[in-house]
Amino acid sequence: MEVKILVVDDSLPDRLTIKNFLSEYSILTACDGMEAMRVLKEHDGINIIILNLRLPDMSGFQFLQSLKEDERLRKIRIIILTNSDELNNEIKGLRLGATDFVRKPLHKASLKTRIDVHASLLRAEFALEQRVDAQTITFDMIFKQAPIGIAISQSSDPKHSDQVIVRVNPVYEQITGRTKEELFYTGWEQITHPDDLEEDMKNLKKLHAGEIQCYSMEKRYIKPDGSVVWVYMVVAALTPGNNNKLNHICLIQDITERKQIEIERKYISEHDRLTGLYNRDYLELLFASDAKQKKSLQRAFVGINLINVQSITANYGFIYTQGLIKKIAEILRQYCTDKCILFHTHENRFVFYFVHYKDKNELIDFSNAITEALESQLATDRIGGGIGVLELEQDQYEADIDIVLRRLLIASERSISLFGKNFETCFYDQELEALVTREREVMEALIAIATDECTQDELFLQYQPVVNLKTGSVCGFEALARLSTEKLGMVPPAEFIPIAEKTKLIIPIGEKVIVKAFRFMNKLKELGYDAIKVSINTSAIQLLSPDFTCRMFEMIDQMQVNIRNIVIEITESVFTSDYEKINKIIEKLRETGMHIAIDDFGTGYSSLARENELRADSLKIDKCFIDKLSGEELDKAITSDIISIAHKLGHSAIAEGVEHDEQLQYLKKHGCDKIQGYLISKPLDEQAALEFLKKHV
Numbered sequence: 001m002e003v004k005i006l007v008v009d010d011s012l013p014d015r016l017t018i019k020n021f022l023s024e025y026s027i028l029t030a031c032d033g034m035e036a037m038r039v040l041k042e043h044d045g046i047n048i049i050i051l052n053l054r055l056p057d058m059s060g061f062q063f064l065q066s067l068k069e070d071e072r073l074r075k076i077r078i079i080i081l082t083n084s085d086e087l088n089n090e091i092k093g094l095r096l097g098a099t100d101f102v103r104k105p106l107h108k109a110s111l112k113t114r115i116d117v118h119a120s121l122l123r124a125e126f127a128l129e130q131r132v133d134a135q136t137i138t139f140d141m142i143f144k145q146a147p148i149g150i151a152i153s154q155s156s157d158p159k160h161s162d163q164v165i166v167r168v169n170p171v172y173e174q175i176t177g178r179t180k181e182e183l184f185y186t187g188w189e190q191i192t193h194p195d196d197l198e199e200d201m202k203n204l205k206k207l208h209a210g211e212i213q214c215y216s217m218e219k220r221y222i223k224p225d226g227s228v229v230w231v232y233m234v235v236a237a238l239t240p241g242n243n244n245k246l247n248h249i250c251l252i253q254d255i256t257e258r259k260q261i262e263i264e265r266k267y268i269s270e271h272d273r274l275t276g277l278y279n280r281d282y283l284e285l286l287f288a289s290d291a292k293q294k295k296s297l298q299r300a301f302v303g304i305n306l307i308n309v310q311s312i313t314a315n316y317g318f319i320y321t322q323g324l325i326k327k328i329a330e331i332l333r334q335y336c337t338d339k340c341i342l343f344h345t346h347e348n349r350f351v352f353y354f355v356h357y358k359d360k361n362e363l364i365d366f367s368n369a370i371t372e373a374l375e376s377q378l379a380t381d382r383i384g385g386g387i388g389v390l391e392l393e394q395d396q397y398e399a400d401i402d403i404v405l406r407r408l409l410i411a412s413e414r415s416i417s418l419f420g421k422n423f424e425t426c427f428y429d430q431e432l433e434a435l436v437t438r439e440r441e442v443m444e445a446l447i448a449i450a451t452d453e454c455t456q457d458e459l460f461l462q463y464q465p466v467v468n469l470k471t472g473s474v475c476g477f478e479a480l481a482r483l484s485t486e487k488l489g490m491v492p493p494a495e496f497i498p499i500a501e502k503t504k505l506i507i508p509i510g511e512k513v514i515v516k517a518f519r520f521m522n523k524l525k526e527l528g529y530d531a532i533k534v535s536i537n538t539s540a541i542q543l544l545s546p547d548f549t550c551r552m553f554e555m556i557d558q559m560q561v562n563i564r565n566i567v568i569e570i571t572e573s574v575f576t577s578d579y580e581k582i583n584k585i586i587e588k589l590r591e592t593g594m595h596i597a598i599d600d601f602g603t604g605y606s607s608l609a610r611e612n613e614l615r616a617d618s619l620k621i622d623k624c625f626i627d628k629l630s631g632e633e634l635d636k637a638i639t640s641d642i643i644s645i646a647h648k649l650g651h652s653a654i655a656e657g658v659e660h661d662e663q664l665q666y667l668k669k670h671g672c673d674k675i676q677g678y679l680i681s682k683p684l685d686e687q688a689a690l691e692f693l694k695k696h697v
Helices: 012-021 033-042 060-069 087-095 108-134 138-145 170-176 180-186 194-208 256-270 280-293 309-316 318-333 360-378 401-419 430-450 493-502 506-526 540-544 548-559 572-576 579-591 608-613 631-636 639-648 661-669 686-696
Strands: 004-008 026-030 046-052 077-083 100-104 149-153 165-168 214-222 228-237 248-254 299-307 340-346 349-355 384-391 425-427 459-468 474-485 489-491 533-537 566-571 595-601 618-621 652-655
Touching (some): 004 012, 012 108, 046 060, 108 228, 108 248, 149 170, 194 214, 228 256, 318 340, 318 360, 360 425, 401 425, 430 474, 430 493, 459 506, 533 595, 540 579
Parallel strands (some): 046 077, 384 425
Antiparallel strands (some): 149 248, 299 384, 459 474
């Protein structure tokens, strides 16, 4: 018997692929439903249709309905092509008369196995009809020599009964590992894997009720030795012409080897190789599946974001770090339950997916338990991090997993920024959303400035006078960067500078600040103020950029500023890392006549030994020490000691944030060299600064 197959798919490559996979069969093709109907009219004897449900003009479902309504065509076996996430389409297709389905992407072994079984079933049915009607030996030959297992059963009871399995061929016995007699006494229910039994029974019930003519599935049989064999099974109703009540025919093909490969591939695709935990791809599939079901679920995510991992890798090596990540995975794995699944979504990040949790307090208690476990185990490993929590509304089904993980990361990074590496918990909420939105808008404004996209002068400088306490006159200005946009209004430096540093935009932004400060210096020179110095705050990121000094000297040459009037201010904290490198850079700047001031002195973590080695000219005493120079705090003040240290190290002392006369008198008494603050003047726009200078020079 020749088996003819019609392939209906709008993709030419897919049609050619299927034709190549099934080269031993007679193949016809059609690009859409209309052409397929024409081919069916022109060609008799088409036994199987392979149908892509996504067709132009006539959909696959419309095509199935047309076949169902045509008595001549309704008996053709139809195998539908679907994607792995189209379960509803598979169910709808099967209800409209499809016999089986194959999921894309197409795999030769999977497709050929299904077609071979269906072809064998067709041949067996044909041979059975021939045997009943013409008394030929064709059926016996096919039955005994078929390369697949065949069982013809008259029993409607999966357990043994007074009805019997009529015939079983040798391959069926070989695959199941049982003889015909054993199969009769045992019944196929006892040898079917428990996880597959419910689906098999449900399908068989529909078959006996006449709701379907056949069904197919992948299932497992349990052999006498306890091992499991995977089979692809097709079961069809039989109604021979002599009224013998043969109930159904079952065809099976051993797919154990292929299935093991599939299971291994599935495991690899769903699990992280290092930790063995579920990965991000599986989280996405699971989350999408839960969303499609639209059940009223109380869902939440708890994310653990590790820090310092890269530095540990740099110090101890990749293998050591991998061991730590595996150790952390094992700690977290202990907290998995049926309603709480753990995923390793990124090298340094883990996520718990909660379903059916009680309330927010349960998430807090869970996070606290995680914190305690991690801190006790990782105290000596110097790995820290933050915990972010995101709760979803019960009817929030449209959320994308990328958005979920981004919000979870934002919450955990917020925890790190607030609490350091102590694994504190931060919930994602509308307030945090607004904060993130604001940060993004500030960053976009900085990008526009850095790339010269903004036409308005949104980045500008103000200048705060610095007064020499010995002469009482203005000896310089500190240039302070300001940001103001139409959308954001005035943005505080404490807000936009950390964002600029985090994004490295501080490098181009800082260069623009230097240019603006140099222009102000040239205006001072034009007005005859040749001795007035201008201080420019410089980030460690700027200093350590490869071409900082070269660009600085280029700008000085281009703008012809007096290099001796330039003061570069660097915060004390920059010396805690790359100390030697930064010290060499500032020494190179000082060699040209430029001055170096250490800003916020006393608030960093440098030792006195390091302060002695600094290549600096001035120490700027932080405002927190100046604030103590009034009232009851005065007796406890150590500001005089800081002034003394500065002088002994060969530096001048500059006090910041001076606001009261009592502070001024203290500083004069203890020999402070210069001051700045609101007692003298607030930061001024350029023109106002020049007017102030005229009065106080």
